[in-house]
Structures are given as C-alpha cells and as structure tokens.
Amino acid sequence: MLSESMAITGPAPQAPAYAIEAHGLGKCYGLYARPGDRLKQLLWGRWRQYSREFWALQNVDLAIKPGEVVGLVGRNGAGKSTLLQMLCGTMPPTTGSLQVNGKVAALLELGAGFNPEFTGIENVFMNAAILGMKNQEVKDRLDEILAFADIGEFVHQPVKTYSSGMFMRLAFAVATSVEPDILVIDEALSVGDGAFARKSFDRIMGLKEAGKTILFCSHSMYQVEALCSRAMWIDAGKLRMMGTAAEVTSAYQTSLNASIPISPSIACRPDRGRDQPQGGRTAGSGRITRIVAKAGGVSGRELDLVSGKTDLEITIEFTIDPGLPAPSVALGFSDANSLTVASVLSTNDNIRLTTDVHGHGRVVILFPKLPLLKGRYTVTGFLACENALHVYEQVDRCLVLHVTQEGLEQGLVKLPHRWQA
Structure with a gap:
C-alpha cells in the first residue's frame, strides 16, 4: 500500500x-x-x-x-x-x-x-x-x-x-x-x-x-x-x-x-493635405496624408526615369494618434503584371521615425540611380505600427514610374556586377 x-x-x-x-x-x-x-x-x-x-x-x-x-x-x-x-x-x-x-x-x-x-x-x-x-x-x-x-x-x-x-x-x-x-x-x-x-x-x-x-x-x-x-x-x-x-x-x-493577369488600372488618391483636421485619421490609428515622388528635378505622381541614371526621391507624410508609438513606413514596387518587384521597410533598415506633438510625421526615401530596367512600375505605400505588423493604411499604386534604358539588358532590375576576363 x-x-x-x-x-x-x-x-x-x-x-x-x-x-x-x-x-x-x-x-x-x-x-x-x-x-x-x-x-x-x-x-x-x-x-x-x-x-x-x-x-x-x-x-x-x-x-x-x-x-x-x-x-x-x-x-x-x-x-x-x-x-x-x-x-x-x-x-x-x-x-x-x-x-x-x-x-x-x-x-x-x-x-x-x-x-x-x-x-x-x-x-x-x-x-x-x-x-x-x-x-x-x-x-x-x-x-x-x-x-x-x-x-x-x-x-x-x-x-x-x-x-x-x-x-x-x-x-x-x-x-x-x-x-x-x-x-x-x-x-x-x-x-x-x-x-x-x-x-x-x-x-x-x-x-x-x-x-x-x-x-x-x-x-x-x-x-x-x-x-x-x-x-x-x-x-x-x-x-x-x-x-x-x-x-x-x-x-x-x-x-x-504564374497566374496573375495584367491589370493596367491605377488607383491614385489625391493629397488630403496636412491642414485637414487630424489628417483624416481616427482615434487610435494613423493615415497617410501625402505621397509624392521626385526624379530629374520633376515632382509628381507619374514620372519618367532612365534606368541606372536617374535618382528617385519619395516623400511620405503621415499623421497618427499622438498617444501611439511612432509608426513604420513601407513601399512596394510592382511591375505591369502587378507582381512585386521590390520593397523597402523602415523597421527592416532599423530606421526609427518621429512625430511632432500633434502626431504628424514625414520621411524621405532615396533611391540613387534607380536600377529598375525598362518598363512601367507602380508604387504602393504602407503606414504600419512600430513593429510593422499591424497596417494602419495602404495606398495602392499611388505612384507611376515610366522607366527607359540605354542598354539591351532584359529583366526587371540591373544587378551590380563586375567582369573578369
């Protein structure tokens, strides 16, 4: 027992x-x-x-x-x-x-x-x-x-x-x-x-x-x-x-x-402007108030660039509830078939954004000598939480890039390379 x-x-x-x-x-x-x-x-x-x-x-x-x-x-x-x-x-x-x-x-x-x-x-x-x-x-x-x-x-x-x-x-x-x-x-x-x-x-x-x-x-x-x-x-x-x-x-x-059809439509949204009350945001959230690009001295939402030669500058302005941590920002580049070619993310690059006392913020992303090859590309902007997991807002295809090139390379991007004979 x-x-x-x-x-x-x-x-x-x-x-x-x-x-x-x-x-x-x-x-x-x-x-x-x-x-x-x-x-x-x-x-x-x-x-x-x-x-x-x-x-x-x-x-x-x-x-x-x-x-x-x-x-x-x-x-x-x-x-x-x-x-x-x-x-x-x-x-x-x-x-x-x-x-x-x-x-x-x-x-x-x-x-x-x-x-x-x-x-x-x-x-x-x-x-x-x-x-x-x-x-x-x-x-x-x-x-x-x-x-x-x-x-x-x-x-x-x-x-x-x-x-x-x-x-x-x-x-x-x-x-x-x-x-x-x-x-x-x-x-x-x-x-x-x-x-x-x-x-x-x-x-x-x-x-x-x-x-x-x-x-x-x-x-x-x-x-x-x-x-x-x-x-x-x-x-x-x-x-x-x-x-x-x-x-x-x-x-x-x-x-x-492999099965995505070509979609020529563009969904650009006009500026809401920083003077709009609360930037159009709701409490506990955030909104993108403005996205604009600049290339070759020209600013706008539809730009012409030369592959490997033109610098691209994209400015994103946003507003967020002042009680929340500063957000993160991301950009996605897609080709004419709506396939994602590349993306950039502030948290991935260890960039910490800041806001003023009203929750307004601004960030500029520079792309020196844009390496995209010839074609038509669109850019989608994202505003997310500080960990880049919860998305406050997504602005689809807000920028259009028309890229030409001088060489005969094929594909989507020009890779950095070096020849040895």
Whole structure:
C-alpha cells in the first residue's frame, strides 16, 4: 500500500509532445446533381449511389508543438477553412485521426453563436459557455470583457440593435477572454477600426508572447513570414508543402505569380493635405496624408526615369494618434503584371521615425540611380505600427514610374556586377 507521501512525490504526468497532431486527416462531402437525389440516397442509397464524392481535405499529416506559431496559406477553396473547423472541433473528419491538446479559441466567424434577441451581457454568458468557460469564470471576468469591448450601455440592449462594429467588438472580447492554449485565427489579425483594431492586435500579440500555440491563416505573405516560425501550404485539399515560413511563402507566392493577369488600372488618391483636421485619421490609428515622388528635378505622381541614371526621391507624410508609438513606413514596387518587384521597410533598415506633438510625421526615401530596367512600375505605400505588423493604411499604386534604358539588358532590375576576363 502506497503512503500519502509516496503518492504526492510520484512522477508527474508529462506534458504532451504536440499541441496538435493529425494523421491522414480527410473530409469528404457528397455532391448531388439534383435536390431530389438527396432523398433517393436516403431511401435507396444502400443499393445505389446518387452522389459523387468531393474531398475537401485529404491525407493531411500535422505535428505542431506547444508554443509554435504556424501559418496556413492556400488559395480560396483549397481546404483551409475545413481544416480549421476540424481543429476547432466544429466539424468531424471523415478519415484519419486528430488529437488537440489544450483549450482552443477560434477567431473564425466572430459572433456566430450570438442570439440577436438577447442582450450583450446575455450573449457574453451564452457564448462563453460554448467556449468552455464556467459561469463563475464569466462573472469574474465580466468587467474586463465589457471594458475591452467598450460599447457602453449598449451591453443591456438586444444584439440586433448593434452596429456591425459593436457586434465585432463584443464577439472578439469574448472569444479572446478564455485564455486559450491554442488560438486559431482565420485571416484577420485585428478587427474593428481605429483604437479597437490596435487593441485587438495587441491582445493577440500578447497571447503569442505568452507562449500560446497559434495557427494563423492568411493571404498576407508578409504577415505569415513576420509572425510564424513555420508554415504549411494547402492546395486542392492536400498538404503541398510544410517548412519554414520563408520557404513556404516564397513557393506559394511563385505559384500565385504564374497566374496573375495584367491589370493596367491605377488607383491614385489625391493629397488630403496636412491642414485637414487630424489628417483624416481616427482615434487610435494613423493615415497617410501625402505621397509624392521626385526624379530629374520633376515632382509628381507619374514620372519618367532612365534606368541606372536617374535618382528617385519619395516623400511620405503621415499623421497618427499622438498617444501611439511612432509608426513604420513601407513601399512596394510592382511591375505591369502587378507582381512585386521590390520593397523597402523602415523597421527592416532599423530606421526609427518621429512625430511632432500633434502626431504628424514625414520621411524621405532615396533611391540613387534607380536600377529598375525598362518598363512601367507602380508604387504602393504602407503606414504600419512600430513593429510593422499591424497596417494602419495602404495606398495602392499611388505612384507611376515610366522607366527607359540605354542598354539591351532584359529583366526587371540591373544587378551590380563586375567582369573578369
């Protein structure tokens, strides 16, 4: 007979090796040519098949360790949402085995379990119970949840009277209040706008820093590479590639680039000017107020340059909530096929921007002897948070560059080189 001390000092149970582990995971649906075939399948399906199989996901193997941040990329319809729903337990797999160790919180369809006739507080208790929280836990955290949502006295009104922004605020506050071991994010890192978008982004980053396991599905290759240590690429229901985030995003982007059509449209936005109140920004956010380029002594939004000879100077003026840290700035150069040729990022170059007491700032980026070869290029500007992860504003194709060249080199860029005979 074991003594009490022996029982207490016995070997402690080992933590699971994986937060998520799957083998041969698959999901199959039956597709019917006519609505009546569903009834026929129910009545006579034992003798005849009235549907055809469609495998949304097939033979997927996963092994994600606790504390890992893993990206999920793939085209629309590739099977990403199917995989996420199975990981969250809302959809059973058709084949294979799945083991999820820990409490899961999902930012998939926020507020999907809300009853429009119930008040905000009633929905908090109901939705939190669905997410696995006990009634007393919800009571203990209610003030924190409501303070984070910040919708005031509307918490006592039926949800059907809420604006879409208020609805998302409350749903996000509940979904992230469960202190999950595993967080599943579908596309959006932050929800809402202005101050709440930044606040929701900070909460997710706090979970990442706390060592939570995160599965992040996104179409933004930049965010996947910046946030994730590994990534997986789902293509036509199958796991096409899994590796480092840089390797997977590069391979996936190459696949996308092969099918992008030529788009001649330009989306230039006129100056808003620094004299506009608050630069058009909302509280807790930031805006680009002006982007202008200068080349060969000429300023404007559409310029002519000579490859390897003309200097390019781009000025970006912005305004941000004075209560926020100074932002970061990025530029992306695209060719006529909308393929990204090059980009520059202030944080990547260890450049710290500054703002005045009103939140106004200005930065100039110089490109000596622009090495782009002949062609038509557009420039997109970005204003992001101090870590360059949360984007406050993106101004698509705000500059147009017409580049000519004197030599016969082919391609997109002239590489620095040296000949030895």
